[in-house]
Amino acid sequence: MRQQVIDNAASLYKDPIPVPFLFPRYPEKIHYPLIEGTSYRYDGIAEGLFTLDKNWRCIYASTSFLRLLDKKSHDLVGSQVWEIFPELEATALGSIYKCSMHDGMPRILVDYIPAFSGWFRVSITPTAEGIDTIIQHHTKSTSERHPSYTSEEKYRTLFNSIDESFCLVEVLFDTYNRPYDYRFLETNEAFKQQTDIENAVGRTMREIAPLHENHWFEIYGHVALTGESIRFENHAEQLHRWYEVYAFRMGAAEQRQVAILFKDITERKRMEHLKDDFISTASHELNTPLTGIKAYTQLLTRELQKAGDKRNTALAKKLHHHVERMVNLVNNLLDTSNITKGEFPLTKERFDINDLVGERINEFRLLNQYHQIILNTKPVRPVFADRQRIGQALGNIITNAIKYSPPTGKITVSVSDVDEKFLKISIEDHGVGIPAPSLTNVFDRFFRAGSADMPTYPGMGLGLYITAQIIKHHGGTITADNKPDKGAVFSFTLPYD
Known part of the structure; x- marks a missing residue:
């Protein structure tokens, strides 16, 4: 132990x-x-x-x-x-x-x-x-x-001086082997500071906070029974705090004891909430004038084309392209804000995924004359999903592949069955690949892959985050990996129903 x-x-x-x-x-x-x-x-x-x-x-x-x-x-x-x-x-x-x-x-x-x-x-x-x-x-x-005793004193001094709070609990189970409470066996000095709970040792959580959420007991009960350690963030409503927690089993399974290292992250969560509110407000405020600017650039381009002014038509098209980029950026910020608030509804319908993939690839072929985009599909059943959101996810990954691929690089998009319940879409490129340390973070919000020997690429690190959330909300999975011969492979699955 x-x-x-x-x-x-x-x-x-x-x-x-x-x-x-x-x-x-x-x-x-x-x-x-x-x-x-x-x-x-x-x-x-x-x-x-x-x-x-x-x-x-x-x-x-x-x-x-x-x-x-x-x-x-x-x-x-x-x-x-x-x-x-x-x-x-x-x-x-x-x-x-x-x-x-x-x-x-x-x-x-x-x-x-x-x-x-x-x-x-x-x-x-x-x-x-x-x-x-x-x-x-x-x-x-x-x-x-x-x-x-000296060594014991050193350890107790260490655990009483660390910023992280520590407690050892005994998880209590009912006659059906379901966790319903836990008793505190040991705490350190930081425990009281980060919980405002005094004299916890020997008392149960239900005694201290009768309305403490059930999910805490379920999580620690799972750790006690299985021995699987877990890291997570969660809100303790009755304590009015957010915690970052690492829990692991102590001793034999029959003792049902769980050691918990945790940290109060309430202030961090408050700042994140303020940041998300600012992003949401700013995005909405930017969206209205950008919509007007986009409409005016389209009108200006048409009028210049009618007048035969090739030079200014080209300039107007460039202006329209940059406005489109700005609109996409604002839309990504809005999507990110909605995702963090849990407001990300899907409008599902049944459609042919091969048709959607073909449409998106044709759009990229028209806009991009340099990269070779290859479509490799197999017959699959119609899928029940949000067509617009899946198209957005495909577009984000293909855009990412183009961004990190050399001129004239080849990009392959494949569609196939996984089994009776899922289909799979893969996008392969022959670009710079993903640095190994970045593979686990590539779908994080605002994350941008890079290393000392990689050039800097434009972007805010939102496209792949939004893509991963779209797939997650559909009940699918998404992965990123490097190819042995150079390049990256992004794959995601979607349930048929």
């Missing part, structure tokens, strides 16, 4: 850290051999023994335990354990106490206990009365104990 923590923390800190153990060890479920109801007779045993009732009050303390604390019986009996040891609640031992009181399972912890100034083996056994605790000096030599 401790190595798992080290491995998963390595992504945050490059220097290796040799820790003995960071979190409490949960041993096999061993019941210490106490005779229930007779614990008060064990005043002569060498180990320290004390008993708590269901309300956490001390109802018995053995002579050896009192000797450890240099206390009298009346100093402890009748007082809550949290009053006797104020620092206990925020420690690993405190979290184990709460877990054992909750689920009735015995536990053992070997740890350095500052109140006793040494290493001890603590055996916790729930009983009908409450909890029996036996404390024994741990058998490690002094030379073994202190380096371990």
